[in-house]
Amino acid sequence: MSSRSAILGRLRAARRPFAEVPPVAERRPVVPLDETSPVELMAHFVSAAVKLGCTVHVFDDDADALAHLLALLEPESAVLAWDPAYIPLPGLSDKLMEKGIRVVRGDPEVRIGITGVDAGLAGTGSLVLCSGVGKPRLASLLPPLHVAVVTADQLYPGLEAWLAAISAGGPDRPGTTSSISVISGPSRTGDIGNISVRGVHGPGEVHVLLIRS
Amino acid sequence: MDVKANHFITTAQIALSNPQLQATLAVCTRNGLQGRIAGVFEFGREHGEALRRQAAEAKRRALRNLPELLEQAEARMQANGMRVLWAADAAEARQYVIDLVRQHGARHVTKSKSTLTEEIGLNPALEQIGVEVLETDLGAYIVQLAGEAPSHIVGPALHMSKDDIRDLFIRKLQMPFTDRAEEMTRFVREHLRRAFLQADLGICGGNFIVAETGSLCLSTNEGNGRMVTTLPRVLVALVGIEKVVETLADFATLSQMLARSNSGQSMTVYTQMIHGARGAGEDDGPEEVYVILVDNGRSRIYATDYAEVLSCIRCGACLSACPVYASTGGHAYGWIYSGPIGAVLTPLLVGLDNAAPLPFASSLCGRCKEVCPVDIDLPRMLLDLRRDLVQQGHSSALWSLGLRLWAGVSRSQRLFGWGRRLVRWGMRLIPQRLPGPWRAWTRHRALPPPPDTSFHALWRAREAARRHEQ
Numbered sequence: 001m002s003s004r005s006a007i008l009g010r011l012r013a014a015r016r017p018f019a020e021v022p023p024v025a026e027r028r029p030v031v032p033l034d035e036t037s038p039v040e041l042m043a044h045f046v047s048a049a050v051k052l053g054c055t056v057h058v059f060d061d062d063a064d065a066l067a068h069l070l071a072l073l074e075p076e077s078a079v080l081a082w083d084p085a086y087i088p089l090p091g092l093s094d095k096l097m098e099k100g101i102r103v104v105r106g107d108p109e110v111r112i113g114i115t116g117v118d119a120g121l122a123g124t125g126s127l128v129l130c131s132g133v134g135k136p137r138l139a140s141l142l143p144p145l146h147v148a149v150v151t152a153d154q155l156y157p158g159l160e161a162w163l164a165a166i167s168a169g170g171p172d173r174p175g176t177t178s179s180i181s182v183i184s185g186p187s188r189t190g191d192i193g194n195i196s197v198r199g200v201h202g203p204g205e206v207h208v209l210l211i212r213s
Numbered sequence: 214m215d216v217k218a219n220h221f222i223t224t225a226q227i228a229l230s231n232p233q234l235q236a237t238l239a240v241c242t243r244n245g246l247q248g249r250i251a252g253v254f255e256f257g258r259e260h261g262e263a264l265r266r267q268a269a270e271a272k273r274r275a276l277r278n279l280p281e282l283l284e285q286a287e288a289r290m291q292a293n294g295m296r297v298l299w300a301a302d303a304a305e306a307r308q309y310v311i312d313l314v315r316q317h318g319a320r321h322v323t324k325s326k327s328t329l330t331e332e333i334g335l336n337p338a339l340e341q342i343g344v345e346v347l348e349t350d351l352g353a354y355i356v357q358l359a360g361e362a363p364s365h366i367v368g369p370a371l372h373m374s375k376d377d378i379r380d381l382f383i384r385k386l387q388m389p390f391t392d393r394a395e396e397m398t399r400f401v402r403e404h405l406r407r408a409f410l411q412a413d414l415g416i417c418g419g420n421f422i423v424a425e426t427g428s429l430c431l432s433t434n435e436g437n438g439r440m441v442t443t444l445p446r447v448l449v450a451l452v453g454i455e456k457v458v459e460t461l462a463d464f465a466t467l468s469q470m471l472a473r474s475n476s477g478q479s480m481t482v483y484t485q486m487i488h489g490a491r492g493a494g495e496d497d498g499p500e501e502v503y504v505i506l507v508d509n510g511r512s513r514i515y516a517t518d519y520a521e522v523l524s525c526i527r528c529g530a531c532l533s534a535c536p537v538y539a540s541t542g543g544h545a546y547g548w549i550y551s552g553p554i555g556a557v558l559t560p561l562l563v564g565l566d567n568a569a570p571l572p573f574a575s576s577l578c579g580r581c582k583e584v585c586p587v588d589i590d591l592p593r594m595l596l597d598l599r600r601d602l603v604q605q606g607h608s609s610a611l612w613s614l615g616l617r618l619w620a621g622v623s624r625s626q627r628l629f630g631w632g633r634r635l636v637r638w639g640m641r642l643i644p645q646r647l648p649g650p651w652r653a654w655t656r657h658r659a660l661p662p663p664p665d666t667s668f669h670a671l672w673r674a675r676e677a678a679r680r681h682e683q
Contacts, residue, residue: 002299003299003300003301003305003508004299006301007283007299007301007454007506007508007512008280008283008284010508010512010513010515010516011279011280011283011454011512011515012280013516014512014515014516014520015516016277017273017276017277017515017520017521018273018274018276018277018520019277021270021273021274021277022270023274024270024274024462027267027462027466028260028263028264028267029465030264030465030466030469030470030473030479031256031469031479032256032260048479052479105496105497106496106497108406108410123479124469124479124480125479126480126484131491131492131495131497131498132492132495133492133493133494133495135495136495136496136497137439137443137496137497137498138443138444138496138497141436141439141440141443158465159465159468159469159480159484160462160465160466163461163462163464163465164461164462167426167461176488177488178294178487178488178489178490178491178492178495178498179442179443179485179486179487179488179498180428180485180486180488181439181483181484181485182480182483182484182485182486183482183483184478184479184480184481184482184483184484185482186482187434187435187436187482187483188434188435188482189351189352189398189434189435190368190476191350191351191352191355191368191369191370191371192351192355192370192375192378192394192397192398193237193373193374193375193376193378193394194237194240194241194244194371195375195394197394197395197398199398199399199402200351200398200401200402200434200435200436200437201349201402201405201409201435201436201437201439201440202435202436202439202482202483203436
């Protein structure tokens, strides 16, 4: 008999535990947000992300955000990045070329990684990044600084709301995306003497560029 | 990992006389408890308790339908492109990994922290066939470097002070001197970089598997988990069969309660959902993903009154809350699981004979149940295990004789009355100051004066008075 059928057989032969547990009546989101107007979501997202240790900049439009990003990239000659098609900064590709900044793959020496996001979670200040063509995972992982560009219409109240939205269908439905990373702040550890330290193996700095429009 | 749980009394005594361990435990259990309160009750006690109920019910529904959910999860994971293997016990799970390592010609293996792989003794088995296995979670890396066993399911190196770790890094890695945790961490970051990039096979555990979508979910903080699941060509995940949950909504509740109960974080830094190998045209990610569903005693526990213990999501809250763990630390428990959850899980997994003292390593204060995000009734199970021990003859002859005598005396009114009188007399004979080694005890304590009359006599007088009134 295979281990599979042996295991399933033993489980099936047992008296089922927890027969009394009722079906789900109502479910609460872990972070309860009463107000979910776009402005409220932005406010929650910014304060939660700052609390996680992210550096957050809010811009009125993408031109301001692009100018900020280019200033940040001034000393760099190469970056890890998503395909510009997935970063909501029109003109980014041309500007990088103009400045002679190369977009490379998986180079561990590069200092900055630039990505868009698939969603932002207001309740926890988290960034949701789905893998895919043109969306390398290493851009948000290898460099010491991860810059994520988020637009206000990408915000959801929390993990529950976003999962419900993608379950309803669409291209990012779980199962069609090989990997989903929900990122909540800079990489951290408390393993040395219970002292909280940022930047272990992942980025020690996360900059969020939030665009209002 | 050898089970040394039967030496609990000795190992606990060693821990109690280690002043540095005591100081470390005091800090980390206090931080753990405070973090948990801030996290779970951030939106008020009522909301926090409602979430505990919601989380407990999610796990309980999942356990009730476990065989069906495992089949559903398997089908979904296969449809997503993952290979699913079933291991009945530790030996089979190890063999699967060894076969995969050989099949893919892997020489360098990186690991993200997994308690299950400690449970099945995976690292020594891989080292035996000449494969280099590197733990990459900072705490797990530290204990691997020190040649020690993890002392905590979440923070494996919690028993070591910053100075211990500094000395270890200087001795083993030639780290330039520093006394700052930040610089020590940066040093390890640089040191492990090459290993991540060089590895050809990654091994991770799994916090949850979502049956409806076939998602393998990992909650981590440092980023090593993402490295291990992204960089090597082959990814092997070992997951206990009890980790499956029904829906994404259940996963959302449980993963957030896991983080909040452990450290008070709203979510762990990285919450990953893996659905398979890299897709066509993707730049990175593993080319093959294997999920090994490990039983190793769980289906046996499932059929007992201890099935509830399978709800555990390994947050570590009960460790911080336990006065025994806070005094002895994790190593005293003699195996990978410690604290109240270890006192229940270890005997169930390795047999009561191999962990007889553990069900007694508790004051039954009930705090472990109170802080558990899935409301596991650990005190109830600790008591039941004690009963099982007695029924299996694990009680000393003298103790049994004493209890039998007591039972006989208290069942007979006459014998009980004589005994009572004997004790009252006896108490008068004991001097207020005891001699010899007992002096220390009576120096600051006084015996209560023997009562003038007994409860039985009072009761009889009361009943007589009442009858008289009628």
